[in-house]
Amino acid sequence: MDKTMSQLAFCILTTFAALELQAPVQERFDLIAPGQPQLRSSAVLDGERLAIVDPQGQQFTYVRQPQLDTADGTLWGFYCEPARRYLRWPAAGVGNMYLGSARGTVMEWTRSSMRVQRVGPDAANGEGVPLGLEQVFPQTGPMNLAVLPRRDGKAVVAQIDGEGQLRFYVSEGDGWRTRQAKLRERLPSGAPLALADDPRTDVPLVYTIDARGQLVEIEDGERLRSVTGVGEPRFPAASHLAILDFDSRPQGFAVDQRGRLWQLDLDEHRDHRLVEPLAEFEPGGPIAVAAGPQDQVFAVNRAGRLLGYRRENAGWSRSYLVGEGFVSGGSLWAMRPQPAVATPGRVLLAAADAEGRVRLLTDTGEDSADTLPQRFSVPPGAPVAVISTASGLSVMAVTSEGQWFEWHRDVGDWRPRLIADGFPVGTPVYFDPAGGYAFAVDRTGRLIAARQIGPRWVCHVCSPRFAIAPQLVRRTMTPVQPLPPVRVEFENRHNEELVVRLVDVRDPQRPMELRIPPGKSLSQRLDRDAGAVWEESHLVLGPLGELAEEVVRYPLPPRLLYEAVVYTNRVTSVYFDRTKNKGPVPDKETKSLVSLGVFPLPPGDQLRDGDRLDVHAQAVNRRNPGAAALFGERIQSNAGDGLP
Numbered sequence: 001m002d003k004t005m006s007q008l009a010f011c012i013l014t015t016f017a018a019l020e021l022q023a024p025v026q027e028r029f030d031l032i033a034p035g036q037p038q039l040r041s042s043a044v045l046d047g048e049r050l051a052i053v054d055p056q057g058q059q060f061t062y063v064r065q066p067q068l069d070t071a072d073g074t075l076w077g078f079y080c081e082p083a084r085r086y087l088r089w090p091a092a093g094v095g096n097m098y099l100g101s102a103r104g105t106v107m108e109w110t111r112s113s114m115r116v117q118r119v120g121p122d123a124a125n126g127e128g129v130p131l132g133l134e135q136v137f138p139q140t141g142p143m144n145l146a147v148l149p150r151r152d153g154k155a156v157v158a159q160i161d162g163e164g165q166l167r168f169y170v171s172e173g174d175g176w177r178t179r180q181a182k183l184r185e186r187l188p189s190g191a192p193l194a195l196a197d198d199p200r201t202d203v204p205l206v207y208t209i210d211a212r213g214q215l216v217e218i219e220d221g222e223r224l225r226s227v228t229g230v231g232e233p234r235f236p237a238a239s240h241l242a243i244l245d246f247d248s249r250p251q252g253f254a255v256d257q258r259g260r261l262w263q264l265d266l267d268e269h270r271d272h273r274l275v276e277p278l279a280e281f282e283p284g285g286p287i288a289v290a291a292g293p294q295d296q297v298f299a300v301n302r303a304g305r306l307l308g309y310r311r312e313n314a315g316w317s318r319s320y321l322v323g324e325g326f327v328s329g330g331s332l333w334a335m336r337p338q339p340a341v342a343t344p345g346r347v348l349l350a351a352a353d354a355e356g357r358v359r360l361l362t363d364t365g366e367d368s369a370d371t372l373p374q375r376f377s378v379p380p381g382a383p384v385a386v387i388s389t390a391s392g393l394s395v396m397a398v399t400s401e402g403q404w405f406e407w408h409r410d411v412g413d414w415r416p417r418l419i420a421d422g423f424p425v426g427t428p429v430y431f432d433p434a435g436g437y438a439f440a441v442d443r444t445g446r447l448i449a450a451r452q453i454g455p456r457w458v459c460h461v462c463s464p465r466f467a468i469a470p471q472l473v474r475r476t477m478t479p480v481q482p483l484p485p486v487r488v489e490f491e492n493r494h495n496e497e498l499v500v501r502l503v504d505v506r507d508p509q510r511p512m513e514l515r516i517p518p519g520k521s522l523s524q525r526l527d528r529d530a531g532a533v534w535e536e537s538h539l540v541l542g543p544l545g546e547l548a549e550e551v552v553r554y555p556l557p558p559r560l561l562y563e564a565v566v567y568t569n570r571v572t573s574v575y576f577d578r579t580k581n582k583g584p585v586p587d588k589e590t591k592s593l594v595s596l597g598v599f600p601l602p603p604g605d606q607l608r609d610g611d612r613l614d615v616h617a618q619a620v621n622r623r624n625p626g627a628a629a630l631f632g633e634r635i636q637s638n639a640g641d642g643l644p
Contacts, residue, residue, distance in 0.1 A: 027093065031114045041114070050078050050089060062087060068100070068107075074445070093118045095163050098552075106537075108551040142383075142427040143441035148195040148204050149434040156204055157430075157462070158195055160187045162445045166206065166218065169447060169462045171435055176449065176462040179203075181221035185210070190441075191238035192286075196250050196266075207252060207266065209239040209284070215252060215264060227252075233262045233271060239284030244295050246311075253289060253297055255281045261299060263316070274309060274316055280626065282329025286383075290334040290347040296363060300381075302328045302626060304354060308363055322365050325353050330381025331428070337388035350384045350395060358384055358395060358407075377401070383428040385438075396438060398427040402475070404440055404450075406457070419450050419457040422475070422536055443536065444552065473537040473549060477556070483528040486609035488601075490524060490564075492516035494616040497569040499593055502526075502562050502601075503631055511565070511631070516615065528607055529559040558604025565631050566619035567593035595628035596620055 031041040031052070043052045048064035060080050068077020068086060075088035075098060086100030088109065097112040148156045157169040164186035168179045193208040198219065206218040207227070213234045215227040228235075233256040242253045243266075252264040259280040263272040274297075281299050288298040295311040304326045307319040333350040347363040356378050377400040378384075387394040394408045396419070404419040404427075422442050430439045438450045438457075447462040492498045495518050502512040502524065514522045534554040569591050597619035601607055 028119050029093065030117045030119050031097075032117055033113045033115070039114070043116070045089075045093075060085075070444075087112075090116050090163070092163055092165070106549045106551060108553070110553040111555065113555075142424045143190040143445065144192040144428055145430050145439055145441065145447070146193045146195045146206075147430045147432050147439060148197070149432050150197075150202075155432045155435045155437065156195065157439055157447065157449075158193060158204070158206055159441065159447065160189060160191050160193065160208070162189050164189050166221065168203065168221065171437070176460075178462065179221065181206075181218065183218065183222070183224055185224060187211070188238035192240045194241045194243045194252070196243060205250075207241055207243065209235045209237060209241060209254065211237045213237055213239075213257065215241070215254065215266075217266065227264065227266055228271070233260070233264075233273070236284035240286045242287040242289045242297070244289045244291055244297075246295070253287045255283055255285050255287070255299065257283050259283055259302065261287070261297075272315065274319075285329035286331045288332035288334035288349065290336055290363075292336050292347070296334070296347055298322065298332055298334055298349060298363075300326045300328060300330045300332065300351070303629060304328055306332070306349070306351065322349065322363060323359070323361050325355070326351055327354050327381030331383040333384050333386050335386055335388060337386075337393065348386065348388070350386045352378045352380055352382045352384055352397070354380050356380050356382075356400075358397065360386070360393075360395075379425055382426050385429045385431050387431050387433065396429045396431065398423045398425065398429065398440065400425055402443070404429065406438075417455075417457065420448060420459045422538070443554070475537075476535045477532050478535065479532045480530045483530045483558075483605060485525050485527050486607055486611070487523050487525050488607065489521050489610070489612040490514055490516060490615050491521040491612055492518055492616060493614055494518060494568070498596075498615055499567045499569055500615055501565040501567075501631065503565060505559070505561055505563070508631070515569070521612070526601070526607065527561060528604055529561055530604060531558040532556045558606075560600050560603045562601040563598055563631070564601060564613075564615065564618070565598050565628050566596045566615055567628070568596060570594045595625045597622040597624050598627040598631070 027045040029043040029045070031043055033039040039055055041052060041054050043050060050062040050064075051059055052062065053059045060083050062078035062080045062085075065077040065079045065086075068079070068088065069075065070088065074091055076091050077100075078087050078089055079085070080087075086102070086107075088098040088100065090096070094116055097114055097116060098109045099112050100107055100109045102108075143159055143161075146158045148158075150156060154171045156171075159167055159169075161167050166181035166183055166187060168181070170177045170179070187208060188211055191208050193206055195204040195206060198205045201220050203220050206221075208216060208218075210216050213236060215235065216224055217227050218224050233254075235254050235256050239254050244251050244253070249268075250266040252266050253261065254264065255261050259282065261274040261281055263274065265271065281301050285299060290296045290298075297309045297316070298306065300306050304324060305321060306323040306326050308322045309319055310317040330351055330353075335348055336346070337348045348360060349363065350358065350360050353359050358378055378397050379400050382397060385396040387396070392409050394406055396404070396406050398404050402423045402425055403421050404423055406417045406419055407414045408417065409415070419438065420440075420442070422444075423440055424443050427440050427442075431437070432439070436451055440448055440450075442448050448459050449462050450457045450459045452458075490500055497518060498516045500514040500516065502514065504511070512524065514524065516522050532555075534556050535551060536554075537549055537551045570593075571591055596616065599618045599622050601613075
């Protein structure tokens with residue numbers, strides 16, 4: 001026995017000695033500022049030390065400060081004594097850094113434009129970010145989720161995080177367990193996705209549209225395969241996807257790059273297009289589905305009409321009109337509610353219309369009397385979730401102020417309840433009726449789970465551990481130093497007269513009109529937006545359990561200020577009397593404006609003084625002549641008469 005214990009002790013001591021002799025594994029990174037190659041830097045992470053070399057060759061060493069870590073563990077804190085600078089480093093080794101400064105008891109963090117990219121062998125294994133992907137995978141904006149209630153009463157939530165990694169969250173009692181998928185391929189950050197049960201494992205099948213525009217299936221969080229081939233259909237990256245089960249075979253629905261709605265057999269890799277000339281949709285736009293005795297599919301077309309399809313024996317019905325006045329490509333929610341809420345068999349639809357009103361209507365086109373009051377500002381086309389229970393109907397959405405609200409109605413008026421604050425405008429919200437949880441991703445990229453306890457909602461952070469969500473103290477938006485106006489030359493290189501309507505998003509009812517003869521150009525003075533800084537202050541738990549104020553700043557990109565709607569002033573008919581006019585010149589020509597297309601003018605400093613725009617080429621290349629209808633009716637004019 002003594003001999004055995006001695007051998008065991010020797011093995012343990014030998015193991016510890018070997019571990020102590022091992023040098024920490026060095027990880028190497030590139031620091032890249034998109035569009036500014038001259039600012040490229042490098043970094044080496046060696047245990048508790050982070051050495052950064054700037055473009056001038058100066059090295060700054062940062063020491064690990066765990067008390068500066070974010071509550072969810074996604075960012076690690078460091079401090080450099082000589083530079084007196086704090087920073088937060090992405091724990092995953094990819095993503096943006098944050099720079100910090102201490103002002104009294106307040107710690108202020110600003111998101112850096114520098115992106116961290118792992119180099120070396122690990123990068124070849126898919127853990128790094130190849131150059132140029134910053135334009136493919138946006139790092140800001142609302143994050144989409146997918147929720148799958150399981151048969152054991154638990155729920156699985158999935159998202160593609162800010163670094164393009166697939167993450168799962170599984171409910172465990174009152175907490176959540178997180179798991180990151182092991183994929184070599186980076187996915188579009190925040191992209192919509194759909195889940196389906198996999199009888200072989202407790203990890204659901206995941207469907208999403210990748211950066212190549214292909215529908216892919218992810219099995220067991222590891223194995224990725226394409227469901228669509230290299231030909232048609234082709235979808236925009238991060239397109240919305242909806243799933244229905246047909247006789248235990250999952251069917252996907254998505255809108256391709258040409259605005260066509262497709263049905264995709266996810267098992268047999270077959271596809272079917274729902275063809276109708278007037279049903280052109282926004283590429284990659286949202287789709288709502290409702291399963292039942294008669295499956296139905298819904299979407300808003302480019303004219304703002306809410307259209308529906310019913311499943312028939314051999315396919316689908318022709319589209320039918322459900323409602324008008326919605327936003328092209330706007331979000332929809334569809335469900336079959338409790339009998340106490342709507343007529344049995346009817347589908348209840350919810351959407352924020354073009355005026356920002358949350359409307360509830362049935363698939364027959366009847367507006368519900370339960371439409372929410374207008375005193376709550378919701379962005380047009382913003383995502384809305386509806387919950388139907390025995391106690392009544394609840395609607396959830398994130399308002400224009402970034403507040404996550406629930407409106408509940410049973411017998412009387414709608415009763416609003418604030419769930420949480422600090423969410424990007426347009427954030428989708430989700431609900432698991434089996435577990436009673438609602439979900440949304442906040443402005444810092446954390447998954448927030450909300451559960452109703454008594455008369456109020458209690459929010460928790462799901463990643464990577466159970467924690468109370470921080471409390472918002474204040475929120476401000478500060479414009480940056482304005483950019484001076486510029487003068488832009490609008491050129492007509494076409495052989496017909498062009499009419500350009502410059503629609504200012506700040507005053508869309510009063511567009512500027514330019515009439516440009518063939519081979520000529522007109523100059524126009526235009527404003528430019530410089531962007532802004534969004535600042536939020538939260539009360540968070542410090543390392544000793546105390547409450548401390550933390551400020552995070554987010555740079556907002558410049559707004560797009562102008563849309564150019566382009567028409568040709570074309571001769572469409574000739575009227576003359578040959579008994580009186582024997583000459584070659586007709587008595588009168590009638591002209592009309594024929595739409596060519598709509599294109600946006602570059603925002604911010606991308607629009608420069610002296611720029612020359614080939615108006616005809618810009619409009620035609622967009623291939624969206626029907627988009628002109630979004631800016632008003634077509635204008636008619638007679639030759640020689642001025643434009644109205």
